[in-house]
Amino acid sequence: MKRTIAALFLSAAVPTLALAAEPDPLESPLWDYMRQQFIGQDPYRFDDRIKVNLPEFAEDPTQVPVTVDAEALKGNIQRIVAWADLNPIQHIFTYYPHPQIIPRVSLRIKVQQGTAIRAAVLTKEGVWHVGGSYLDAAGGGCTTPSAAAGNPYWESHLGEMKSKFFPREQGGRYKFKVIHPMDTGLVDAIPEFYIEQVVVRSDQGDDLARLKLSQPVSENPVITFDVRDNTQKHSVWLRDNGGNEFEQAL
Amino acid sequence: MKTFALSALVAAMTVAGTAQAGVTDKDIINDQMTPEDVVTNGMGPRGQRYSPMDKINTKTVKDMRPVWAFSFGGEKQRGQESQPIVKDGVMYVTASYSRVFAVDTNTGEELWEYNARLPDGIMPCCDVINRGVALYDDLVIFGTLDAKLVALNAKTGKVVWKKKVEDYKAGYSITAAPLIAKGKVITGVSGGEFGIVGKVEAYDAKTGKLAWTRPTVEGHMGYIWKDGKKTENGISGGQAGKTWPGDLWKSGGAATWLGGTYDPDVDLLFFGTGNPAPWNSHLRPGDNLFSSSRLAIDPDTGKIVWHFQTTPHDGWDYDGVNELVSFDYKANGKTVKAAATADRNGFMYVLNRENGDFIRGFPFVDKITWAKGLDPKTGRPIYDDANRPGNPANSKDGKKGKSVLAIPSFLGGKNWMPIAYSQDTELFYVPSNEWAMDIWNEPTAYKKGAAYLGAGFTIKPMNDEYIGVLRAMDPKTGKEVWRYKNYAPLWGGVLATKGNLVFFGTPEGYLKGLNAKTGKVEYEFNTGSGIVGSPVTWEQNGEQYLSVVSGWGGAVPLWGGEVAKRVKHLNQGGTVWTFKLPK
Numbered sequence: 111m112k113r114t115i116a117a118l119f120l121s122a123a124v125p126t127l128a129l130a131a132e133p134d135p136l137e138s139p140l141w142d143y144m145r146q147q148f149i150g151q152d153p154y155r156f157d158d159r160i161k162v163n164l165p166e167f168a169e170d171p172t173q174v175p176v177t178v179d180a181e182a183l184k185g186n187i188q189r190i191v192a193w194a195d196l197n198p199i200q201h202i203f204t205y206y207p208h209p210q211i212i213p214r215v216s217l218r219i220k221v222q223q224g225t226a227i228r229a230a231v232l233t234k235e236g237v238w239h240v241g242g243s244y245l246d247a248a249g250g251g252c253t254t255p256s257a258a259a260g261n262p263y264w265e266s267h268l269g270e271m272k273s274k275f276f277p278r279e280q281g282g283r284y285k286f287k288v289i290h291p292m293d294t295g296l297v298d299a300i301p302e303f304y305i306e307q308v309v310v311r312s313d314q315g316d317d318l319a320r321l322k323l324s325q326p327v328s329e330n331p332v333i334t335f336d337v338r339d340n341t342q343k344h345s346v347w348l349r350d351n352g353g354n355e356f357e358q359a360l
Numbered sequence: 361m362k363t364f365a366l367s368a369l370v371a372a373m374t375v376a377g378t379a380q381a382g383v384t385d386k387d388i389i390n391d392q393m394t395p396e397d398v399v400t401n402g403m404g405p406r407g408q409r410y411s412p413m414d415k416i417n418t419k420t421v422k423d424m425r426p427v428w429a430f431s432f433g434g435e436k437q438r439g440q441e442s443q444p445i446v447k448d449g450v451m452y453v454t455a456s457y458s459r460v461f462a463v464d465t466n467t468g469e470e471l472w473e474y475n476a477r478l479p480d481g482i483m484p485c486c487d488v489i490n491r492g493v494a495l496y497d498d499l500v501i502f503g504t505l506d507a508k509l510v511a512l513n514a515k516t517g518k519v520v521w522k523k524k525v526e527d528y529k530a531g532y533s534i535t536a537a538p539l540i541a542k543g544k545v546i547t548g549v550s551g552g553e554f555g556i557v558g559k560v561e562a563y564d565a566k567t568g569k570l571a572w573t574r575p576t577v578e579g580h581m582g583y584i585w586k587d588g589k590k591t592e593n594g595i596s597g598g599q600a601g602k603t604w605p606g607d608l609w610k611s612g613g614a615a616t617w618l619g620g621t622y623d624p625d626v627d628l629l630f631f632g633t634g635n636p637a638p639w640n641s642h643l644r645p646g647d648n649l650f651s652s653s654r655l656a657i658d659p660d661t662g663k664i665v666w667h668f669q670t671t672p673h674d675g676w677d678y679d680g681v682n683e684l685v686s687f688d689y690k691a692n693g694k695t696v697k698a699a700a701t702a703d704r705n706g707f708m709y710v711l712n713r714e715n716g717d718f719i720r721g722f723p724f725v726d727k728i729t730w731a732k733g734l735d736p737k738t739g740r741p742i743y744d745d746a747n748r749p750g751n752p753a754n755s756k757d758g759k760k761g762k763s764v765l766a767i768p769s770f771l772g773g774k775n776w777m778p779i780a781y782s783q784d785t786e787l788f789y790v791p792s793n794e795w796a797m798d799i800w801n802e803p804t805a806y807k808k809g810a811a812y813l814g815a816g817f818t819i820k821p822m823n824d825e826y827i828g829v830l831r832a833m834d835p836k837t838g839k840e841v842w843r844y845k846n847y848a849p850l851w852g853g854v855l856a857t858k859g860n861l862v863f864f865g866t867p868e869g870y871l872k873g874l875n876a877k878t879g880k881v882e883y884e885f886n887t888g889s890g891i892v893g894s895p896v897t898w899e900q901n902g903e904q905y906l907s908v909v910s911g912w913g914g915a916v917p918l919w920g921g922e923v924a925k926r927v928k929h930l931n932q933g934g935t936v937w938t939f940k941l942p943k
Binding site for chain 1: 459475529
């Protein structure tokens with residue numbers, strides 16, 4: 111009820127909002143359905159400033175690099191939700207960035223076929239800004255057994271992390287990799303097993319970034335964050351759906 | 361139609377109430393006498409597997425019929441040895457490969473499932489089974505084949521906490537249902553075939569914090585955690601080397617793989633311990649404490665209060681983990697606080713559960729060759745030395761000792777499948793098997809993560825017509841009151857009810873209901889795959905329900921020798937069957 115009232119109010123105040131049926135610039139057959147899943151009845155608009163950067167073609171559908179960049183709305187973000195319209199499991203991640211972190215994240219994902227990849231950014235005013243790109247891909251990334259399924263290496267290295275820090279003009283970039291099969295549960299006889307939570311903490315104990323991941327994130331995830339203050343020390347904490355927790359200083 | 365809508369509403373309300381009505385210690389202690397739920401493995405912490413319900417009885421049972429069936433699905437249909445747990449309209453049941461399912465008890469619809477992602481390197485000796493969950497507060501707790509305890513949110517199936525109990529690469533695993541006593545979740549470990557060291561551990565049920573650990577092999581230090589600090593808590597058995605030679609106690613086995621029972625009356629945990637490792641007994645002269653024993657453990661401190669060893673210096677894999685079931689009886693006008701256990705070695709024992717004193721023991725199988733009998737005072741076996749497998753060191757090439765025919769076989773007069781005790785007939789119902797084995801010893805040495813037996817064997821049936829025998833045993837006299845014979849070996853648990861019925865399943869797929877007084881078959885229904893699980897019964901909407909898990913597997917098809925011929929045509933499955941009387 112509250113939401114409807116807010117929406118009505120907002121629609122009066124911001125006439126450019128696509129409350130009715132602004133056509134999907136990516137012309138995805140599932141746009142309306144996905145919108146209901148992830149945005150519901152909230153007001154939204156397509157916004158070119160929300161960037162979803164993808165390769166031209168995903169040669170390896172199990173490792174597709176994706177960068178979501180919402181810097182245009184920095185300081186005004188509640189959360190960012192990313193999904194792939196035509197994946198069997200659509201949700202990729204939900205990201206809660208702290209003001210001390212640049213709202214840009216890169217990781218790799220699995221795709222089942224060519225699909226629109228979306229990022230919807232909810233601002234503090236309660237409006238969703240939706241960006242997206244179309245990914246051309248060879249299929250099958252989500253239903254291919256992980257490499258871990260054929261190699262017991264992960265069993266004794268689960269959760270091991272490697273990280274690097276790249277200072278930039280302002281702030282710096284963390285890139286870390288963690289050993290994890292990230293099984294989707296869509297392969298016969300291999301239960302879903304994936305990292306659900308990622309938290310980047312500053313040495314003051316602030317949660318700078320909270321990420322909720324879903325099964326489409328690639329095996330042995332590689333995740334990149336940008337921080338504004340490169341003098342701080344940071345650590346990362348992960349938890350998978352099996353209840354395993356991992357923590358490491360970056 | 362109206363009735364349907366109303367019951368659906370009631371169902372919705374009970375389901376919604378689940379998370380609020382968390383399971384308490386009181387619920388667990390009173391489980392046996394609260395028909396509306398089954399919150400413990402054993403249908404009560406004493407493990408009597410007795411229900412005071414009698415709507416389904418010898419007169420009405422003929423009309424009992426299935427109301428729903430639930431498939432575990434997948435390609436993981438292996439032995440299903442689980443006992444379902446029921447609380448507030450939800451059934452929590454485990455399946456092969458460390459899976460847990462929550463099922464709506466009204467409709468049989470799945471609410472959630474949890475599949476442990478197991479490493480390829482797990483080493484279960486005897487099929488990838490699981491025997492069930494424990495409930496505490498709003499948690500569903502179970503053990504996995506990679507030796508972890510996992511606590512799931514009862515409403516969502518999401519992991520709340522998870523603890524590594526031991527290293528699966530050293531051969532540890534967990535298949536038993538955990539036990540809850542006084543806010544702690546208590547577990548044992550499997551792995552006696554790999555030279556592990558058995559132990560019993562208690563964790564805070566809500567947080568998963570380790571409270572104490574008690575090794576079950578003499579010589580190993582126990583620990584207790586006080587204010588988060590690990591403190592030495594006494595060496596099991598006082599010191600190393602009293603009943604073990606050299607350093608064999610360091611890989612001495614005595615796995616606590618079947619879990620335990622708890623009697624709030626005397627406030628003791630009862631855990632059985634498995635075979636000493638290796639099987640070749642000539643390598644380890646001595647009694648080899650605390651292998652093949654029953655241990656009474658203080659739930660607060662993890663100290664061993666008493667022990668009773670059924671097979672000292674076990675040379676036949678009489679892996680005595682068998683459950684110790686508490687019961688009271690009257691003798692000379694006095695109440696005896698007793699407990700009974702039907703051992704792998706073919707003898708049934710009645711003990712004083714306060715101090716472990718031997719009251720009486722008697723065979724519950726037709727023939728026993730490894731012992732001539734029990735010492736009437738102590739219960740210690742009187743060995744027949746001719747029937748201990750020969751020492752390979754005495755053979756010409758030192759590679760194979762003399763083979764002997766031993767009865768029962770190592771799969772036991774009774775294996776894991778739990779007995780039931782009826783408070784009405786005052787009889788124990790013992791699922792037993794009549795089989796023998798040729799067994800010989802070989803040299804062996806311990807190597808981490810490798811089988812550690814030093815023995816070879818082959819199993820053979822004693823009779824052409826049957827292997828399985830469900831027996832009604834009188835614990836006061838040691839007499840068999842009746843028997844029911846089954847072609848294939850029995851491998852599932854028993855349930856006794858006030859309805860004068862005894863329920864159990866057979867590998868041929870039948871759920872059977874027998875007259876508790878006479879053994880007459882009053883009911884049978886074929887579930888489509890072999891039953892190696894344990895039936896439960898509970899009350900819902902004023903009606904008596906009964907469930908059993910069907911799905912052939914377990915140790916028999918893996919180790920069965922000549923017996924395998926009798927079971928190789930049996931097909932696998934993985935289904936919960938639920939029954940009630942028609943309205």
